[in-house]
Amino acid sequence: MPRIKRSPAEQKRAEETGEEFLEALARGLRVVEAFGRDRRWLTLSDVARLVDLPRASVRRTLYTLVKLGYAEMDDRLFRLTPRILALAGAYLSSNTITDIVQPALERLSDEIGEACSAAVLDGADVVMIAHASPNRMLSVSAQVGYRLPALSSSLGRVLLAALGDKQADEFIAQAKVAKLTPSTVTNKAELRAAIVKARMDGFALADQEAEAGFRSISVPLKRRDGRTIAALNVGVHAQRVPLDTMRKVFLPRLRALADDLASQLI
Structure with a gap:
C-alpha cells in the first residue's frame, strides 16, 4: 500500500515531535473529533474536508472505527456510536x-x-x-x-x-x-x-x-x-x-x- 502524503501541518508536526510520534493515531483522533452536535452524520467526503486529510486515509480510519464498534455506517453516512463514550469514561474513571x-x-x-x-x-x-x-x-x-x-x-x-x-x-x-x-x-x-x-x-x-x-x-x-x-x-x-x-x-x-x-x- 503506498504511503499517504503528509500535509504541510503534519510534516511540520513530524519534524517537531520526532519518530516516536504515531501519525496514524493522530489522524484517527482527528477523524473522531470531526463529529459533533451539529455534525452527527457525515459522509466520507465531509470528514475528509473537515480534517483536511486524504480520502484514502479517512476511508481506512472510518472502516477501522466501524469494525471496532466506535462508529456505524448507514448508506454513505457515518456516525459515532455510544461505545465512543468508553474513551471519555477512561478519563473520568481515572x-x-x-x-x-x-x-x-x-x-x-x-x-x-x-x-x-x-x-x-x-x-x-x-x-x-x-x-x-x-x-x-x-x-x-x-x-x-x-x-x-x-x-x-x-x-x-x-x-x-x-x-x-x-x-x-x-x-x-x-x-x-x-x-x-x-x-x-x-x-x-x-x-x-x-x-x-x-x-x-x-x-x-x-x-x-x-x-x-x-x-x-x-x-x-x-x-x-x-x-x-x-x-x-x-x-x-x-x-x-x-x-x-x-x-x-x-x-x-x-x-x-x-x-x-x-x-x-x-
Missing part, C-alpha cells in the same frame, strides 16, 4: 478530581436550584468534566464533555487567569475570537483586561457572551498547594437571575465549595 467534584456539584445544584459545572482548559476551549443541574433545563446542552470558548466564558477566564502573564498573552495572541452573541467581547485588549480582573478578583462573570440569554459566574478550584486545577461555575438564564444575585448569592457559595474541595485535593 480522574480523582471528577470523583470528588461531581457529588459536591450535585449538592450545590440541589441547594440553589441552578446548574453547576466544573471544567478544565483544553486548547482554545474549556471542557466540562463534571455537571449537575436541577429539573429546570438550561437552553444550552451543557454536560460532561461540553465545550465552550475559553476567552468568552467565565470558566475559561478563571483558568486563563491562573496562567503566567506570558502564557496568557500567547494564548490571547493566537486565539481566534468569534462573535457568538451581540455581547461577545472580541477586542483582545479588553479580553486581556478581563483575565487580569479575574486574577485580581478571584472570580469571573460572563454575561451572555458564549450564548445569548445565558450568564455564568466562576471561581478557581485549587489544590492545597495553591495550584488551580479546574474552575467551578453556576450558570443561569439571564432573564430570570440578575447579575446582583450572581455576585451576592452564588459567588459566596462557589467560593465556599472551592475552599471545602481544596482540602480534599492533593
Whole structure:
C-alpha cells in the first residue's frame, strides 16, 4: 500500500515531535473529533474536508472505527456510536478530581436550584468534566464533555487567569475570537483586561457572551498547594437571575465549595 502524503501541518508536526510520534493515531483522533452536535452524520467526503486529510486515509480510519464498534455506517453516512463514550469514561474513571467534584456539584445544584459545572482548559476551549443541574433545563446542552470558548466564558477566564502573564498573552495572541452573541467581547485588549480582573478578583462573570440569554459566574478550584486545577461555575438564564444575585448569592457559595474541595485535593 503506498504511503499517504503528509500535509504541510503534519510534516511540520513530524519534524517537531520526532519518530516516536504515531501519525496514524493522530489522524484517527482527528477523524473522531470531526463529529459533533451539529455534525452527527457525515459522509466520507465531509470528514475528509473537515480534517483536511486524504480520502484514502479517512476511508481506512472510518472502516477501522466501524469494525471496532466506535462508529456505524448507514448508506454513505457515518456516525459515532455510544461505545465512543468508553474513551471519555477512561478519563473520568481515572480522574480523582471528577470523583470528588461531581457529588459536591450535585449538592450545590440541589441547594440553589441552578446548574453547576466544573471544567478544565483544553486548547482554545474549556471542557466540562463534571455537571449537575436541577429539573429546570438550561437552553444550552451543557454536560460532561461540553465545550465552550475559553476567552468568552467565565470558566475559561478563571483558568486563563491562573496562567503566567506570558502564557496568557500567547494564548490571547493566537486565539481566534468569534462573535457568538451581540455581547461577545472580541477586542483582545479588553479580553486581556478581563483575565487580569479575574486574577485580581478571584472570580469571573460572563454575561451572555458564549450564548445569548445565558450568564455564568466562576471561581478557581485549587489544590492545597495553591495550584488551580479546574474552575467551578453556576450558570443561569439571564432573564430570570440578575447579575446582583450572581455576585451576592452564588459567588459566596462557589467560593465556599472551592475552599471545602481544596482540602480534599492533593
